[in-house]
Amino acid sequence: MTSESSSSARFRSGAVARMLGMPVATLRVWERRYAVCSPELTPSGQRLYSATDIERLALLKRLTDAGHAIGRLAGLDRTQLQAAASTHANTLAAAVPTAPPPSMPEAVRVVVIGPALGTRLQRPAVQRASGRTLHVLGTFEQADAIGPFALETPPDLLLLAWPTLTLERWHAWRTGLAHQSPALLNVPCAVFYGFAATADCDALRRQGVTLLRSPQDDDTLGRWLGQQRARLPHDATAASPLPPPRRWSDAALVDIAGLSSTVACECPRHIAELLIQLSHFEAYSAECEHRSPADAALHHHLWRVTAQARASFEAALEHVARHEGLLLPAPGAD
Structure with a gap:
């Protein structure tokens, strides 16, 4: 429909009442008692309302629903009605406390031991599957290289990539970590390994170590990394404010x-x-x-x-x- 044909369209009182959500009887009372608009009359006496009439009636309906008396509004023109509606809306907005803008949750800080794993974490598929929640502080060949760096910027999670995992190697690594970077002993660990004995894996899981056997595709690796973030007791997102609830149904x-x-x-x-x-x-x-x-x-x-x-x-x-x-x-x- 063109703008010209839309502006020349006429609507009967029943259709207008349905559009505005008001009884036809109220519409006619407004016309007779307050002369809020002057619809055209057909030869048979039916009222036909223009788009301008409907716009004016809609403004009147919203203002009366907000508590304004129709008798005080009836004599106002379109500009005055819009000004009244704008003033009312601004008053209501000022009365409602504005919630601070929601902040994005911080990424979990990760230190990676194993260059190949550090490189792989940058792949788009891994980032996408993990929810883009990991911030790699550094990637190191050996654990003893992370001491000064990690102490300056403590990580939330240590990720290790070992081709072979044994209980003896784990304990030796923890002993070395205690000497090099004792503050990291309390940081949760997750290990991406190639081969390990079932008994050793069970023992490490009982100690709270999270394990994933390689090889895995990028999607599985990303999901696993996302799960590590969810399991952290000091998850960085826990401190970020929750988004406000819905304002309107x-x-x-x-x-x-x-x-x-x-x-x-x-x-x-x-x-x-x-x-x-x-x-x-x-x-x-x-x-x-x-x-x-x-x-x-x-x-x-x-x-x-x-x-x-x-x-x-x-x-x-x-x-x-x-x-x-x-x-x-x-x-x-x-």
């Missing part, structure tokens, strides 16, 4: 999307529809986090990123609404 967002059908700007509708999709994916990621322990770290990362995006778009919607003079539902309202 799906029903409220559907109402907000309907508001923009009566104004020239389509941004409120697009943002409201995008918020519904983001909120659904946020809930999906949270469910997957609890449903699949193997993918917990990845889905926790997806949940955080989506929740932060949702919070940012909620703030954007409020900003657009103030600019357009739209009255949004109160946060938490259905």
Whole structure:
């Protein structure tokens, strides 16, 4: 439909009442008692409303829903009504405390012993599968080289790549670590190994060491690394603030999307529809986090990123609404 044909379209009172969410009887009372608009009359006496009439009625409806008396609004023109709506929206926004912008969680600091593993961690497939949550502080050939470096910037996790793993080699490495860098003895360790006796692996697991046998593809290695992050008792993301909860339900967002059908700007509708999709994916990621322990770290990362995006778009919607003079539902309202 062209803009010219859209501006010349006329709507009957029943259709207008449904668009505005108000009884036809109220619409006619407003016309008779307050002369809020002057729709055309057909020869048979039916009222036909223009797009300009509907826009004015929509502004009046939102303002009366917000508590303004129709008798005080009826004599205002379109510019004055929009100014009143904008003032009301700004007042409501000022009354609601603004949450600080969500911060991205910090990456886990990792020191790698084994150059081949350090190089492999930079592969896109490994980064993608791990949730891009690892920050490699350094890669070293031997453990005794990390002492001064690691003490200056303590890691959250030590990653070791050993072709052969034995209990004797593990204890010898821990003894050397105690002399070279005793502060690292309390850092959790994960070992990517080639060959080992079952008894030795069982003994190390009982000591809290996480093991993964090589070779593994990049996706499996990345997922395993993501799981190490989720198991850390001092996970860096635990200290970061949680994203704020949803401000509007799906029903409220559907109402907000309907508001923009009566104004020239389509941004409120697009943002409201995008918020519904983001909120659904946020809930999906949270469910997957609890449903699949193997993918917990990845889905926790997806949940955080989506929740932060949702919070940012909620703030954007409020900003657009103030600019357009739209009255949004109160946060938490259905």
